[in-house]
Amino acid sequence: MVKQLRASAGVGLILLAAAGAAPAQPAAEGGHPDIRLFLQAGAAEPEQAEYALEQLGDQWRDGYAGIVWDMAWLQRPPNLRGFARFFTLIAFLEEQTGERFGADLPGWQRWMWAQPYEPHPDYGFFKGLWYRQIDPRFAEFFPRGVTSRIRLDEIEWGGVAVNGIPPLEYPASVDAGGAGYLEDDHVVFGIALNGEARAYPKRILAWHEMALDRLGGVELTIVYCTLCGTVIPFESGADGRHVTFGTSGLLYRSNKLMFDHETKSLWNTFEGVPVVGELAGSGLRLTPRAVVTTTWGEWRRRHPSTTVLSLDTGHRRDYSEGAAYRGYFGTDDLMFPVSRRDDRLSNKEEVLVLRPDDPARGGAPAPLAITARFLARNPVYHFELAGRSLVAVTSGEGANRVYDAGDVRFARRLGPDRLADEAGRAWRVVEAALVQEDDPGAQRPRVSAHRAFWFGWYAQFPDTALID
Numbered sequence: 421m422v423k424q425l426r427a428s429a430g431v432g433l434i435l436l437a438a439a440g441a442a443p444a445q446p447a448a449e450g451g452h453p454d455i456r457l458f459l460q461a462g463a464a465e466p467e468q469a470e471y472a473l474e475q476l477g478d479q480w481r482d483g484y485a486g487i488v489w490d491m492a493w494l495q496r497p498p499n500l501r502g503f504a505r506f507f508t509l510i511a512f513l514e515e516q517t518g519e520r521f522g523a524d525l526p527g528w529q530r531w532m533w534a535q536p537y538e539p540h541p542d543y544g545f546f547k548g549l550w551y552r553q554i555d556p557r558f559a560e561f562f563p564r565g566v567t568s569r570i571r572l573d574e575i576e577w578g579g580v581a582v583n584g585i586p587p588l589e590y591p592a593s594v595d596a597g598g599a600g601y602l603e604d605d606h607v608v609f610g611i612a613l614n615g616e617a618r619a620y621p622k623r624i625l626a627w628h629e630m631a632l633d634r635l636g637g638v639e640l641t642i643v644y645c646t647l648c649g650t651v652i653p654f655e656s657g658a659d660g661r662h663v664t665f666g667t668s669g670l671l672y673r674s675n676k677l678m679f680d681h682e683t684k685s686l687w688n689t690f691e692g693v694p695v696v697g698e699l700a701g702s703g704l705r706l707t708p709r710a711v712v713t714t715t716w717g718e719w720r721r722r723h724p725s726t727t728v729l730s731l732d733t734g735h736r737r738d739y740s741e742g743a744a745y746r747g748y749f750g751t752d753d754l755m756f757p758v759s760r761r762d763d764r765l766s767n768k769e770e771v772l773v774l775r776p777d778d779p780a781r782g783g784a785p786a787p788l789a790i791t792a793r794f795l796a797r798n799p800v801y802h803f804e805l806a807g808r809s810l811v812a813v814t815s816g817e818g819a820n821r822v823y824d825a826g827d828v829r830f831a832r833r834l835g836p837d838r839l840a841d842e843a844g845r846a847w848r849v850v851e852a853a854l855v856q857e858d859d860p861g862a863q864r865p866r867v868s869a870h871r872a873f874w875f876g877w878y879a880q881f882p883d884t885a886l887i888d
Contacts, residue, residue, distance in 0.1 A: 460472035462495070462505070483536075483537070488512065492509040529759075548560070548562025569694075575670055578669055585628060585630075596725070599716070603716065605715050607716075607741075609712070610851075611640070617719075618633075629667060645675050647675065647748070647754075652692070653710075663682060666679055674754060685700060692707070709868060752767045761879070770792040770871050772820045787877075787884035788886075788887070789887070791887070799814040800812075810824060815836060821866065852866055
């Protein structure tokens with residue numbers, strides 16, 4: 421958690437100077453108040469702040485509530501210096517909206533998110549200026565006129581500076597025999613590409629939430645949103661260009677936003693698309709690769725020549741099993757509110773999720789979630805999605821893999837790594853495909869799927885279908 425630089429008269433002058441040298445005007449072009457009035461209301465001397473609030477009250481629209489919430493949030497108790505200003509802003513918000521949530525900031529969020537999204541055109545610019553009190557680099561994500569494909573009032577600070585949770589960059593790895601620090605029941609995220617396999621232990625990746633790596637000749641950005649329980653390996657390229665990613669320190673619906681160093685655009689890590697900044701709306705989309713959540717013992721048995729991350733990461737952390745986010749993983753409580761929740765499942769129930777493009781929906785994605793416990797009861801499970809016949813294969817230790825079954829109907833498991841189809845033919849379960857034993861040329865390819873906490877997936881994709 422970085423130390424917050426709380427608003428003061430000096431900070432107010434800095435923010436106002438960054439917004440532009442000219443004095444704030446009561447009204448700006450387009451009928452919206454000058455964005456500097458908000459900065460004045462949140463960071464200037466009391467007399468100037470009072471004047472700014474009067475001007476904002478005269479031109480108020482409920483779409484400005486997110487700006488006032490941002491100001492109040494950074495000055496919330498127990499911040500003694502911002503105590504009076506916090507309650508002044510809350511009183512102003514109540515007066516303008518007629519709502520009475522008082523100091524209940526999550527209550528204000530729920531109300532805001534239920535309203536039509538009609539923000540001030542300079543909201544993004546304001547957000548960058550206001551958050552620069554925490555880390556000046558936040559302003560780089562929100563230049564004036566920035567394009568956003570998501571609601572800016574749903575972007576929150578996650579408690580760290582830019583790259584405050586440091587990504588691993590081409591981390592050192594060891595062979596299986598050199599990983600004496602791992603027990604067979606420790607959780608790992610396994611990836612295999614072009615004949616090369618590597619395990620990324622949860623106990624390491626949870627402290628870094630991102631690894632830039634190369635596996636099987638493929639450049640990867642492996643993103644782990646600990647809050648959402650999701651690991652996704654993306655190819656580190658889009659539209660023929662290599663993209664270098666970092667951790668922004670910001671969240672959207674409790675899911676981390678990563679950024680690219682080249683343009684400082686923010687990317688949605690569930691979808692692998694840029695959502696704020698120069699690249700937002702460009703059509704760029706990262707290609708996900710398959711990953712499996714399993715145990716070290718099972719992964720090592722299936723891949724005896726695997727490598728695994730070394731404890732020598734160059735960082736000092738408690739990499740013992742379960743140390744990272746122990747309190748968070750141990751309850752069903754959320755650390756950050758989300759705008760949509762669904763009580764069919766507990767918040768952090770694990771689901772296997774897919775979101776392929778569906779030709780029947782005009783190419784729009786078709787999100788699906790299947791509970792891990794359902795798959796444990798149905799270790800060979802056929803389903804239809806986006807015009808394809810798929811099969812989810814679950815191991816005895818609960819590892820899920822999804823394959824394109826085509827016209828083959830699989831009936832049962834023959835053992836840890838073998839299936840039988842309805843015609844009695846045996847198939848090997850490997851990472852890249854299901855391979856027919858008597859005809860290795862007959863293969864059914866792997867489909868990208870990953871685990872997630874139910875609340876995190878649903879918050880992003882409320883139209884998701886659920887199999888429980």
